[in-house]
Amino acid sequence: MKWSKALLCLAPAVLTATACGQQSYAxxxxxxxxxxxxxxxxxxxxxxxxxxxxxxxxxxxxxxxxxxxxxxxxxxxxxxxxxxxxxxxxxxxxxxxxxxxxxxxxxxxxxxxxxxxxxxxxxxxxxxxxxxxxxxxxxxxxxxxxKEHEGSYLVGILSAMTTKTNTLGFIGGMDIGLIHRFAKGFEQGAKSVNPNIRVIENYVGVTDAAWNNPGKGKELALSQIAKGADVIFPAAGNSGLGAFDAVEDMGRDASGRATHFVIGVDSNMNMLKPGFVLTSMLKRVxxxxxxxxxxxxxxxxxxxxxxxxxxxDGVGYAIDENNKDLLSPEAIRAAEEAKKKIIAGEIKVTDAMFQ
Amino acid sequence: MFFPVVAVLAAFLVGGVFILAIGESPLQTYSLLIGSALWWPDGIGYTLFLATPLIFTGLAVSVAFRAGLLNIGAEGQLYVAAFATAWVGIVFANLPAAVLVPLCCTAAVAAGAMWGAIPGILKARFGSHEVINTIMLNFIAVAFVSYLTQYHYRTPGDAILETAPIGANAHIPRLARFIPGFPERIPLNVAFLLALVCCALVYFFLWHTKWGYELRATGSNPSAAEYGGISIRRQIVLAMAISGGLAGMVGINEVLGYRHRYYDGFSDNYGFTGIAVALLGRNHPVGVVLAALLFAVLTRGGVPVDAFTQHVTKDIVQILQATIILFVAAEALFREGLRRWVKF
Incomplete structure (x- = not known):
């Protein structure tokens, strides 16, 4: 029987390997x-x-x-x-x-x-x-x-103070409670500045793969831009990088200022496309x-x-040399004020995950 | 038979060169890799657990291959089957175990067989190529069951894309219950034994029954088989259905034996690795078991190698797997070279 021959060859190799294996553990x-x-x-x-x-x-x-x-x-x-x-x-x-x-x-x-x-x-x-x-x-x-909703609330304020079209975009990765938290906080923050602001909300998908699809992220961003959004907040892992490409494709106006902005998420992403990243919602993992x-x-x-x-300081937003000229002093002042009020409990931000 | 072993050893040599090049000792890395995959009980327990789905998919690909068909769709078949298993386990949760477990297993096989039969029928009726159709059906399967999970069978408020748990009566026992000293935490379950039984059944079916003979005849020479009175179309559908049913049994291991629910992304490309397993195992049930064990050892050992070496990542496992496949495919190279030195 041919199989038994092969097994005989394999057995000593396996045994020696097991014996050696135990030693390298410690x-x-x-x-x-x-x-x-x-x-x-x-x-x-x-x-x-x-x-x-x-x-x-x-x-x-x-x-x-x-x-x-x-x-x-x-x-x-x-x-x-x-x-x-x-x-x-x-x-x-x-x-x-x-x-x-x-x-x-x-x-x-x-x-x-x-x-x-x-x-x-x-x-x-x-x-x-x-x-x-x-x-x-x-x-x-x-x-x-x-408390991602609190950080998202602040970048919602910054976006609402920056938009010219009164339309914002939100791109979520997976359609789940954790990401709804970002979305609702962002929307609530924006509407606290101007109740008439519209937030277009889209999700990349419903499976794990939704975190890793920059192509779809870009498509969603472009369609939001076509509907008038000029600040886009993606909370979509790798897929969010597609939104960065999309706003860069929209280019700059005569004065050299970008026409559309994106907001980074979790880490400071301001340096990824300097001039196009309005700020980053920091989650200090x-x-x-x-x-x-x-x-x-x-x-x-x-x-x-x-x-x-x-x-x-578990959540917040990022200001550095890449974006300090993009935000108006009034916007930063409004965000700082809201931050104090949230900490003091005067503003309650909706937690969409546990509401 | 001898050549797959040579191919594996040659692949380890090539992998060793890579490990040396990034500044680690190949001997130590390999002993960590194989040692952590085989130590009692956690190593070997997980290795056998990881081998179980690969035995099923390896068999699935082999049966189709014996009929001259390439089933690239085992991945989709096992997704549909796993969901069907979970669905039965949820909907009929109150049935007694003696009824529910066989029902769940039947659901897995039936769903897999049905999903496999679709490209079989398409090929038999319209001559459309099974490779294209099985690949496309993979996407449909994953999207379809994700949709059902997301919108119909998910526990509200659950952040993870998974169904509600199946009834406790549908759980199948872990082998820890039968082996003294084997801890209960290891998910190795009776599906592993089922996989071995399937190997025996497939062997018996292919080489000791009339239907198996007809199936193999279709694979080796369709025209001759047809001339001999075998209905090629029927054989194509039958082979694809059997293949899909075997792939579907992965659902028994994952849903009834391990997670006790359908879980999105549960498959570590089992369907595609099954193709490599079948290739390395020469489309023979015994070869499939050995190849599945080898691939499971690599997967199980890859994680400690990733964690406990400075430079080697688990990608070394992928390099090893790829090189093995490459060498098995280039078997003629070894055959000629060896024949010159040794008389075989």
Whole structure:
């Protein structure tokens, strides 16, 4: 029988490999706190959501951003390992790979990982877990969530003070509660300036693929522009980059000012197309993962909800040399005023996810 | 039989050159890769779990190939089947397990077979090529079940695109229940045994029944088969339906055995990897099992390699898979080269 011959050849190879495999496991330095991070499908180079998380853990590891610049906070000399799953199937094995080696903290990025992190956290009650954008009430899981609606409210004000057509565009990635939060906050902020403003709301799709379709993002942006929108706020991961292309295609007027603007999301994206990016709605995932890492290093880990809003610089908007001439001083003043009122509780921004 | 093994070893050599070039030790990387895929119980448990869908899709592609058809549509077939399984599990949740589990399994096979039969009928009736049709039906399948999930079977307020959970009576047991010392957390379930049974059945069907003979005859020489009184059209539809049914069984593993709901994006391209599995396994059930195990080892070991080496990412797994496929396809190269040195 031909098959048995092949099996005989394979068996010794497999056995030696297993024997060697066990030894290379203990290669991590166990004296240092060990942190494992499992990214979302987008991967750590998405320049937006995952990139912000990567910035945060790198800062906690070395005290520097990934590009080598000082991040202004101390590093803790932790051992940092990461997994980019690429497909949803690899998320659970990635988390378990860290859990099996008794890591001190395992961070999951993105709401889609919430059920998975719960399964794994139940099997390893002695290990700390943190989930960004997801909620779990297990005693060893910290849920890091953001008040995206508050940040979106502020960029809504900035957009309403900038638009000439009284029409704004919103492009969501997946049609889900988390993204409705961005949409409703944005609309509410815009309407607080001018109740007659129209916000055109579109979504790229209903599956995970919606985060990764810049072509469709651009199409949606162009159709919104055709309907009169001159400021577009995409909250759509990689698909949002299509909106950046669309406003750039619209060009500049005689004075050199762009005719249409886009708003970055999650990370500061002002430098992506300077002159065309009105501002960026910041979601400081980096702060959140830095803080949870610091808590674990200092043995002060707290499970449960950690909410990052305007008051804790968890959300906000970005002003730098790329966009400081695009926004009028009145617009910034209005946004700052609203920010104070939201923190003081005088303005209630609708949370479309938990209303 | 000998050549796929040579191809695999050669691919590991080529992969080793890549690993060396980016500054890591190939030996250590490979021992991490294979070691973490085989250690007891978490490694081997997950490897067998990951091999299960690949055995199903590998078999599916093999059966179609034996009839001279290329089924690129296993991906779409398993999506439709997984949703059908979940649908039955949700709608008839109150039936007793003894009725519900077989019903769910039948739904998976029937849905997969139906989705597979469509390109079969199109080919038999109108002569339109099955490669194009199966590819196109993949897109339709994924979009169709995503739509049903999004607008009809999702738990309100759930941010994830997944259906409501299926009834507890529809769950199939994990193997942990039968193997002492095997932890319950490992999702390896009886669908793996079902996959092995399917291998035996496919072998018996293809080589020990009249229908299997007719199917293979259609594949090796359609004109001769027709001259011998075999209805080619019927064989085409039959082969595609069997192929789709086998691919559909992936739904049993994923829905009844693992997630207990339909989950968007659950398939790690199982349908397409199945083509490579069938190619490497020489379209033979035993070969399919071995090839599926190899690919599962690579997938399971790829994650620790990504996490615990400085420079090697899990892309090394894709390089290995691609090189293996390349070498298997270029088998003649080895055959000639080897024949010169050794008398075979």
């Amino acid at each position: 290669s991590d330095d166990r004296s240092k706190p060990r942190v494992g991070i499992v990214f979302d499908i987008g991967g750590k180079d998405d320049r937006s959501f995952n990139a912000a998380a990567w910035n945060g853990v790198r800062c906690a590891e070395t005290g520097k951003w990934p590009d080598g610049k000082d991040c202004g906070r101390p590093g803790f000399g932790i051992t940092l390992r990461d997994v980019e799953p690429g497909t949803p199937v690899n998320i659970e094995p990635g988390m378990r790979a860290f859990a099996e080696r008794k890591y001190d903290l395992i961070i999951g990025i993105g709401f889609a990982q919430a059920p998975i992190i719960e399964t794994v956290a139940r099997d390893y009650p002695d290990i700390h877990f943190a989930i960004v954008d997801g909620v779990s009430d297990l005693p060893n899981v910290a849920s890091l969530v953001f 980096d702060n959140a993962v830095y803080q949870i890492t610091r808590d674990v290093v200092n043995k002060q880990f707290k499970p449960g909800l950690h909410v990052f809003g305007l008051e804790s």
